[in-house]
Amino acid sequence: MRDIITPVASIAASLVIVGILLAAIGINPLExxxxxxxxxxxxxxxxxxxxxxxxPLILTGLAVAIPLRAGLWNIGAExxxxxxxxxxxxxALYSNLPSYxxxxxxxxxxxxxxxxxxxxxxxxxAKFDLNExxxxxxxxxxxxxxxxxxxxxxxxxxxxxxxxxxxxxxxxATLPRFFGTRFHLGFFIAIIIAIAINHIxxxxxxxxxxxxxxxxxxxxxxxxxxxxxxxxxxxxxGGMFAGMAGMIEVSGIQLRLRPLISTGYGxxxxxxxxxxxxxxxxxxxSAALFGFLYxxxxxxxxxxxVPVSIVYVFQSLIVLFIIAGxxxxxxx
Amino acid sequence: xxxxxxxxxxxxxSIRAGTPxxxxxxxxxxxERSGVLNLGLEGIMITGAFTGFAVSLATGNPWLGVLxxxxxxxxxxxxxxxxxxxxxxxxxxxxxxxxLLGLGITGFLGRNYIGEVAFYLxxxxxxxxxxxxxxxxxxxxxxxxxxxxxxLAAILWFILFRTRYGLEIIAAGEKPEAADSMGVNVxxxxxxxxxxxxxxxxxxxxxxxxxxxxxxxxxMTAGRGWICLALVIFxxxxxxRAILGAYLFGGLDVLSFKLQAxxxxxxxxxxxxxxxxxxxxxxLFSVIRKRAAFGAPAALGIPYVRGRKE
Numbered sequence: 001m002r003d004i005i006t007p008v009a010s011i012a013a014s015l016v017i018v019g020i021l022l023a024a025i026g027i028n029p030l031e032x033x034x035x036x037x038x039x040x041x042x043x044x045x046x047x048x049x050x051x052x053x054x055x056p057l058i059l060t061g062l063a064v065a066i067p068l069r070a071g072l073w074n075i076g077a078e079x080x081x082x083x084x085x086x087x088x089x090x091x092a093l094y095s096n097l098p099s100y101x102x103x104x105x106x107x108x109x110x111x112x113x114x115x116x117x118x119x120x121x122x123x124x125x126a127k128f129d130l131n132e133x134x135x136x137x138x139x140x141x142x143x144x145x146x147x148x149x150x151x152x153x154x155x156x157x158x159x160x161x162x163x164x165x166x167x168x169x170x171x172x173a174t175l176p177r178f179f180g181t182r183f184h185l186g187f188f189i190a191i192i193i194a195i196a197i198n199h200i201x202x203x204x205x206x207x208x209x210x211x212x213x214x215x216x217x218x219x220x221x222x223x224x225x226x227x228x229x230x231x232x233x234x235x236x237x238g239g240m241f242a243g244m245a246g247m248i249e250v251s252g253i254q255l256r257l258r259p260l261i262s263t264g265y266g267x268x269x270x271x272x273x274x275x276x277x278x279x280x281x282x283x284x285x286s287a288a289l290f291g292f293l294y295x296x297x298x299x300x301x302x303x304x305x306v307p308v309s310i311v312y313v314f315q316s317l318i319v320l321f322i323i324a325g326x327x328x329x330x331x332x
Numbered sequence: 333x334x335x336x337x338x339x340x341x342x343x344x345x346s347i348r349a350g351t352p353x354x355x356x357x358x359x360x361x362x363x364e365r366s367g368v369l370n371l372g373l374e375g376i377m378i379t380g381a382f383t384g385f386a387v388s389l390a391t392g393n394p395w396l397g398v399l400x401x402x403x404x405x406x407x408x409x410x411x412x413x414x415x416x417x418x419x420x421x422x423x424x425x426x427x428x429x430x431x432l433l434g435l436g437i438t439g440f441l442g443r444n445y446i447g448e449v450a451f452y453l454x455x456x457x458x459x460x461x462x463x464x465x466x467x468x469x470x471x472x473x474x475x476x477x478x479x480x481x482x483x484l485a486a487i488l489w490f491i492l493f494r495t496r497y498g499l500e501i502i503a504a505g506e507k508p509e510a511a512d513s514m515g516v517n518v519x520x521x522x523x524x525x526x527x528x529x530x531x532x533x534x535x536x537x538x539x540x541x542x543x544x545x546x547x548x549x550x551x552m553t554a555g556r557g558w559i560c561l562a563l564v565i566f567x568x569x570x571x572x573r574a575i576l577g578a579y580l581f582g583g584l585d586v587l588s589f590k591l592q593a594x595x596x597x598x599x600x601x602x603x604x605x606x607x608x609x610x611x612x613x614x615x616l617f618s619v620i621r622k623r624a625a626f627g628a629p630a631a632l633g634i635p636y637v638r639g640r641k642e
Contacts, residue, residue: 021440075428128619133371133424134561135615141555141608149601267432270425309439309550316432320415323426327419 006329007275010321011289018314027304035303036296046295048181052253054284054291056081056262058190059245060269061276061283062197063238067132069201069278070234071214076121076136077242078266079143083117084110084243085250086147089155089166089257092173092250099172106173106247114243115236117143122235126228132235140266148259155257166257175252186248191284193241198280210234242266263294264312271315274322290315336466342586343470347478348544350582352377352536354481356560357567357574358488359532363409365492365569366525367505367518369633370412371427373533374557375434380405380537382438382445385548389450397450398477398538405534406527408434413526417519420635431557439550446549453477453543475543477535484532488571501525505629508636518636533557555607562611565618569628581607 019029040046063077088106091097097105121135148164157167175185201207213220213230220227249261268290275289276282293311300306356373363370370376384401388394408430415426453475462472492498503511504521512518540556541548559581567573588603618628 021437025441073424124616128616130615130619131424133428134558135612137428138558138608138612141558142605145601145605145608148604149599152601153599270428305443307439307443307550309436312432312436313440314436316429316436319429320411320426320433323415323421323429324419327415327421 003277006322006325007286010275010318010325013321014314014317017317018310021310021313022306025306027306032300032304032306033296036292036299039299039303040292040295044179045181048179048183049295049298050288050291051187052182052184052291053294054288055184055187055190055252056245056249056265057268057272057287057290057294058194058284059241059248060265061272061287062194062269062280063240063242063245063266064269064273065276065278065280065283066197066201066210066241067234067238068273069210069214070230071217072125072231072234073133073270074118074136074235074238074242075133075270076118076139076266077238077245077269078262078264079136079140080114080117080239080242081246081249081262081266082140082143082147084114084246085257085261086143086150086246087113087243088247088250089169092169093155093166097172102170102172103175103251106251107244110243110247111240112243114239114241114246116239117243118235118239119232122232122239125235126231144259147257147261151258157256164259168256169251173251174255175248177252182253184248184252186252189244189248193244194280194284197237197241201280206233242269263308264315267312268294268315271319271322274319338590340466340469342583342590343466344473345586346579346583347470347474348582349585350579351474351478351481352540352544353556353560353563353581354485354574354578355536355539356533356557357563357578358481358485358571359405359529359536360560360564361529361567361569361571361574362488362492362501362532363526363529364564364632365505365629366501366522367508367629367631367634367636368413368416368522368526368529369423369427370409370416370430370526370529371424371561372408372412372430372434372557373560374553374555375431376405376408376530376533377434377537377540377557377560378438378551378553379408379434380534381541381552382442382537382548383534384538385448385450385541386442386445388452388542389445389448392451394451394453394542397542398453398535401538401542402531402535405530405532405537407530409526409530409533412530413523416635417522417526420637423633423635435551442548442550448548450542450548452546453539477539477543482575485571485575492571502629504636505631508631512636512638522636533560536560559607559611562614565628566614581610584610 022029022032040050060077064074067074088110091106091109121132124130124135125132151164155166157165159167177184209225209230212225213227250257254261272286272290275286293314297308297311301308356377380401383404384397387400388397412426415421416423455473455475458472462468500516500521504518508518563577566577
């Protein structure tokens with residue numbers, strides 16, 4: 001029961017503070033929250049958008065949650081997502097694969113690139129004990145500028161009127177959409193992955209060693225579990241999920257590579273994972289909550305022209321409140 | 333291609349670009365010396381930049397803007413201090429959330445300020461000295477805050493290494509148990525250092541909008557807060573050494589713009605990566621050469637709990 005109190009109280013407190021901010025710029029917060037709610041839940045398009053935003057958040061939530069189980073903070077999901085999107089786009093645009101092999105190949109390369117990008121901070125952490133929070137974060141900027149460089153330069157499309165975009169992907173490289181909305185196959189892929197990783201985390205030796213290293217590194221040494229291996233594997237898994245999220249975003253939503261394919265999905269993975277306390281099944285629920293915040297954020301933007309950055313405020317407040325709650329409980 | 337005029341303007345703008353970095357780096361040095369790791373510089377700087385700009389626009393007084401920018405930075409630092417000193421929470425994550433909070437709030441409140449023209453800090457020529465060719469333009473034709481940053485570095489060096497209070501800060505960061513047993517109030521020292529650090533980082537942000545860029549845009553700190561974290565390590569936690577690092581990175585920033593303007597064939601987007609790659613390399617060097625040898629406070633980032641045995 002007490003496990004529920006901290007997250008619920010954190011959400012409530014954040015709603016109050018964001019409400020005060022909304023009121024400060026002359027918007028009735030209760031009215032705004034009501035509009036957010038009805039627009040997201042009462043139409044086919046609202047619900048579809050909810051799933052569209054939830055999809056990458058499930059994957060970036062897992063990208064943070066799995067390393068977190070081993071006590072590692074993967075702040076780099078954003079960059080890993082960009083690298084996955086970049087790799088998938090290269091395959092989509094230049095590989096000329098037969099259509100049945102296109103999507104699987106994109107998926108695989110995105111996963112590998114996400115992993116490779118996570119491997120850098122993982123190895124630096126395991127070998128040199130370099131703070132993974134800083135290294136993953138700095139690599140985000142490098143990945144984002146890399147994608148910028150590619151779409152402004154080598155990968156810029158021929159039919160884009162000088163916009164920094166690639167050309168549109170061929171049809172075989174796009175995920176099928178349903179119901180005449182943007183709702184796409186990626187949603188189901190994300191859910192299947194979350195269920196599969198839940199099994200791995202709870203039922204396998206690897207999942208066990210993750211937990212031991214996270215809970216008590218010294219005990220891991222006594223139990224003969226290699227901490228270095230666990231550090232590297234958990235980060236690689238995290239990077240893989242974020243890379244997949246990148247592929248799903250370009251192939252399900254953007255249909256091309258361009259700058260700003262992610263509006264902070266990688267960073268949102270942090271509160272998603274924390275709110276779920278690292279449990280892959282709960283990650284789906286908290287991803288849905290943050291998906292709602294994203295949809296709600298854009299509703300506020302179109303209705304009241306409130307900048308979407310209000311979503312960041314909300315995210316950071318929730319994390320701060322959860323941390324405060326955890327610290328207070330530890331002291332009791 | 334490189335003539336003296338190009339060089340002079342490059343060096344002069346390197347100092348202007350380096351000054352906000354210098355303020356933030358000095359602030360973080362004081363914070364970290366006391367044992368608190370504040371990763372929130374990026375969020376504190378942007379809050380200082382926005383507050384400074386908004387206050388200058390509203391009051392017509394850029395100096396009041398700088399002051400309020402500093403106070404806003406202090407306020408965010410207070411949040412960090414409360415979480416890391418009083419609640420003894422994970423300092424890295426708290427700091428990171430300050431970044432998100434600062435970027436979010438300023439993006440939210442700042443939307444109506446984009447494109448506005450506020451009142452800015454102007455350069456003050458130092459008589460006679462500013463007439464020296466090259467050096468005059470580079471060193472003696474800056475705004476008062478740029479001069480102040482240099483003086484501040486000297487003052488902080490003096491306080492840290494030549495006064496009793498500096499000794500208490502260093503003791504709180506190196507051996508809090510020993511400091512405590514000598515009658516130093518570790519929590520109080522850490523609170524004051526973190527707040528003072530936030531003040532300087534906020535002023536650095538205000539400098540960015542009121543003296544360097546002379547405008548407000550969303551996310552205008554563009555990663556400078558992260559670079560300052562590396563500069564702290566680069567300087568070995570020594571205020572006097574922060575000067576060189578800050579101007580060097582300032583120069584790197586300016587150079588990427590100038591090269592773009594002169595049409596040298598290096599991609600602007602690739603140049604933007606350089607500070608981050610350099611930062612990672614600096615970090616790597618610092619860990620390979622062992623933290624202690626490199627001068628990191630021994631208790632950096634570790635909450636102090638009275639009577640706990642390590």
